[in-house]
Amino acid sequence: MSGARPEFVLLATELRVLRERAALSITELAGKSAYSRSSWHRYLGGTALPPWLAVRALCQLADEPTPRIRALWELAEAAASGRGAVREAPVTAVREAPVTAVREAPVTAVREAPVTAEKTEPTRPVDTAVVPVEQPAAPETRPAPRRHEQRWWSVRALAFTCVLALCLALGLVAAWQRVRTPEAASPDAATASASGFHVGCVAGACTGRDPSVTLCGAQPQTLLHRVTPSGAGLEVRYNPLCRAAWARVWNTRLGDTLTLSEPGQPAQSIAVHSTRQLNAFVHTPLLGLHAGPTPLTACLSETPHTPATCYRLTAH
Missing domain, CATH: 2.60.40 (Immunoglobulin-like)
Known part of the structure; x- marks a missing residue:
């Protein structure tokens, strides 16, 4: 039984104990149930999963309550059908948002208007006033988000999702084993x-x-x-x-x-x-x-x- 599943070996061990308690040979067991001698050889040897009706028949012959044996049989049945395997959570790729470059608005140079001095008297110099001209303020621009910062947050979100899925799967498996x-x-x-x-x-x-x-x-x-x-x-x-x-x-x-x-x-x-x-x-x-x-x-x-x-x- 070196190649048999551990769950099959455990169930087969309990079935052999029940058969010994009932003091039945393989031939007598086959005669008192609906299953042949060769089938019982495989069931008791742990190389095949017996149907529940066969296990229940042996429990009745040995005066054994069924809940404990039923739990062992369901463990073996789950291992045979693959329902006990834990599937990995799918990993969803996170696409990075495109970075749009923001172009700076061109600054338009404003030329100062020339000031013409008016002559009042030919013998006196004329004072000239210089009027300052305000330049329009350049529009504020926000720096584009850095590419490596977006990638870092994407990796953190992906890692958190994987850890959460793994913890949930382990919790479900532990709860199922406590019930079974x-x-x-x-x-x-x-x-x-x-x-x-x-x-x-x-x-x-x-x-x-x-x-x-x-x-x-x-x-x-x-x-x-x-x-x-x-x-x-x-x-x-x-x-x-x-x-x-x-x-x-x-x-x-x-x-x-x-x-x-x-x-x-x-x-x-x-x-x-x-x-x-x-x-x-x-x-x-x-x-x-x-x-x-x-x-x-x-x-x-x-x-x-x-x-x-x-x-x-x-x-x-």
């Missing part, structure tokens, strides 16, 4: 994983909780895989995002008890009491781990009078 992912609004919501989904708890807050409900069961690490002397399979699994571990067994017998413990912490255990659990995975609640290497002990006891088969390991 109920676990993100809970107080126990942890950090997002690289695949784009949230886990429901971290470390000590996970102790005693169900791996499938908290999404810690998605893409875990297998720390231990053994076959016990009685023929039962036993695994210890760990999710680094949750910093929590749990143990699971299969091919068990009635009365078997599985226990996972850590020094200084209450042990988490589960017993096989129903025939429906014999051919399905039976897992303990989560055990929250401290930071750093943590020693763990997983034990499977068949009856109260026989010694338990125990395995020791270290979680990093």
Whole structure:
């Protein structure tokens, strides 16, 4: 499933948990639904998006409420259809206004009118008066706007438009994820994983909780895989995002008890009491781990009078 979409992998993981809870094989699941064995192989393997009717049928068989699974299915459906992609806002080119040169009005020179002196007496000089002539004032002209100032304001307007569109798109995506992912609004919501989904708890807050409900069961690490002397399979699994571990067994017998413990912490255990659990995975609640290497002990006891088969390991 390395090439599968992360949303498909998350949905497929939850569907496998539901199938294990319902204690149904692929053949039985195909017989109780309207979909073939090959289709269920693709749905549970994360290589194809199942229709909602198929997911709802599996929820009914496993007595699982549909809202949480519906949210995961809608995330996968949005990724498949491309509706979850954020489109960039179109950039509108800003044209610069043409700069009109303002021509200065020509200044018309005004010639002074000659003054003729009148003679009153031939023996006395005649005083001449010079009349000043005012020149018309030149019309005021405004300097043309500078070209680089207009370009600067155009660039600022374009940058502001792009930033505003990007902030709006990010806000819409964040709001959509909060609506579609109920676990993100809970107080126990942890950090997002690289695949784009949230886990429901971290470390000590996970102790005693169900791996499938908290999404810690998605893409875990297998720390231990053994076959016990009685023929039962036993695994210890760990999710680094949750910093929590749990143990699971299969091919068990009635009365078997599985226990996972850590020094200084209450042990988490589960017993096989129903025939429906014999051919399905039976897992303990989560055990929250401290930071750093943590020693763990997983034990499977068949009856109260026989010694338990125990395995020791270290979680990093």
